[in-house]
Every structure is written in structure tokens, then in C-alpha cells.
Amino acid sequence: MKQSDYKYQTKNNEIVVRDFVFDFPVDIDPVWIPCNPVRSHMFNGFSLTMPYLEPYLIRSILKAREYVSDPQLLKDMSGFNHQEANHFKCHRRYNELLKANGYPELERVEKHMVKAYARLESKSLRTQLAYSAGFESMTNGFTHWLITKRVALFGGANPHVSSFWIMHMIEEAEHKTVAFDTYVAYSGQYLARFLGVFHGSGHIVGLGIWAMFISLKKDKILYRPKTILQILKELMLMCANVGPFMFRALLPSFNPRQVQDPQWMKDWVKGYTTLPKDALIPLLDTSNPDMPVPFKLSHTQK
Numbered sequence: 001m002k003q004s005d006y007k008y009q010t011k012n013n014e015i016v017v018r019d020f021v022f023d024f025p026v027d028i029d030p031v032w033i034p035c036n037p038v039r040s041h042m043f044n045g046f047s048l049t050m051p052y053l054e055p056y057l058i059r060s061i062l063k064a065r066e067y068v069s070d071p072q073l074l075k076d077m078s079g080f081n082h083q084e085a086n087h088f089k090c091h092r093r094y095n096e097l098l099k100a101n102g103y104p105e106l107e108r109v110e111k112h113m114v115k116a117y118a119r120l121e122s123k124s125l126r127t128q129l130a131y132s133a134g135f136e137s138m139t140n141g142f143t144h145w146l147i148t149k150r151v152a153l154f155g156g157a158n159p160h161v162s163s164f165w166i167m168h169m170i171e172e173a174e175h176k177t178v179a180f181d182t183y184v185a186y187s188g189q190y191l192a193r194f195l196g197v198f199h200g201s202g203h204i205v206g207l208g209i210w211a212m213f214i215s216l217k218k219d220k221i222l223y224r225p226k227t228i229l230q231i232l233k234e235l236m237l238m239c240a241n242v243g244p245f246m247f248r249a250l251l252p253s254f255n256p257r258q259v260q261d262p263q264w265m266k267d268w269v270k271g272y273t274t275l276p277k278d279a280l281i282p283l284l285d286t287s288n289p290d291m292p293v294p295f296k297l298s299h300t301q302k
């Protein structure tokens, strides 16, 4: 299945493997966005999927290695796997706190995911890689949504969880080309990649929303009109902000290199390089009306 005509295209961003550690308080409130249990539980639901999804992404990339000969792509694949490994370990710590702090029922979704990924891995490698590339095309939309709407989404929210989500999405944008390139190097067939956008994205959104319903039911607010309206609002916001990125990913001419990273993300990446070795990642000031990057920027970076 190896495509002998695969040619690596240069890209603008570097994949940096950083320490990805957030010191979540053990008594963290799972409703981490004040007065917004729906949004809190929706993001918690997405977090719940990560320790199952991201190890799967890593395995799919590892399986594809023997079909890839381009040294630059191999280097990107390694960077991708290191970043994803750091992400899912941190999500797992956070998810354990969610379950310990009131939502042990989430384990039901976790048990389902073990079986779902085992089933997916019995399918062809092309289907597996198309799923990975499809999911990654959605994360790019999340990066833009979470960064450009950070104040509206996370203003006044828990700084650990807000910072954790935004840093995760920054690293997603850094490695946005890798699953796509791996798919193209292995197969490149358009139809499977097209279907993978729905498969990878729809699966994770569906699982996250299922987990959100479980949590809202536990809170005994799921069937309230206010909650239902808020769920519809959150889903519409997600579709409006992430949908265009997924639509673009469906086009035959799509390449993640076409998507420009937000300036705030570039400032964050540059600011991170000024951080002393072994220093903890500075948290966002979610009470600041601009929620600036948590680093001192030089004049030219503003």
C-alpha cells in the first residue's frame, strides 16, 4: 500500500515536546466553569476520551512507520507520539479526579471505549489512519475556537483546567500535519480520508456528549429546560466554530498546512521558550478580561 510518490512538504511550525504537567487540586470542582455545568461537563467528557483515543492515535502512527521512509515525516511522527503521550497521561490524572469528586459513573463510558478501540484496531490500517487524520482535523478547529474565544469560554474559570485545555490545543496545532501526512504516505485515497473526518470526529464528540449527559443526570439537572437550552447552545457554538475546519478537511485539496495558527498561539509558543528549565507552566489569568499569554512578551510579540 506504500505510496512511492509521497513527497514531504515543509511546514511552518516545530513539534516541541514539553513537560505537560498541571498540578490539579485534589478537591477540584468538576464544574470548573462557574455557573456553567453544561460546558464544564462537555469538556470533561472530551477529556474522558483522551486516555483511550490518544494511545490509539499513537499505535496507529507506530503501525504506519514501516510504510514511511521520509526522514522528516518519521521525525514528525515521533514528535506527535511524544506530545500525545504527555497529553493522555495528564488527562488521565484529571479524569481520575473527576471520578473521585462525584462522577464514578463515567467509568461506564471508559469501559465502552476499551471495546470500541479494540474493534477499530481490527479494521484495515487505512481505516485506522483515516480516523486519526479525521480526528486531528477537528482538533485544529478546537485550537482556533478555544484560543480566539478564550475569554467567552473560560473567563473566570478554573485556571488549571483552562490552561490545560488551551496548551493541549496549542500542541495539537503544532502537530496538525502529522496524522494527515502519515495517511497520505500510507494510502492517500480520498474517499477513506473523507469518511475518516466523520468517523474520527463524530466518534469523539458522541462519546464526550454521552459522558456529559451522565454527569448532568448525576447533578439531577439534565431534564431542566435551562439545561436543555444550554446544551443546544453549546452544541451550536461548537458546530459554528469547529464545523468550518471540518468542512475544509473534506475537500480533496485539503492540507492542514493551509490553516494559519492564531497569533496568540504563536506568542504562547515563543513565550514558552523564555521559561527557565524545570519551571512549571504558568497558568492563564482567567480573571483578566483579555486572558493574555502567561509569559512576559517583548515589544515585538504584542
Ligand SMILES: [Fe+2]
Residues within 6 Å of the ligand: 054, 083, 084, 087, 088, 168, 172
Ligand atoms: Fe493530544
Ligand SMILES: [Fe+2]
Residues within 6 Å of the ligand: 084, 136, 139, 172, 175
Ligand atoms: Fe493530536
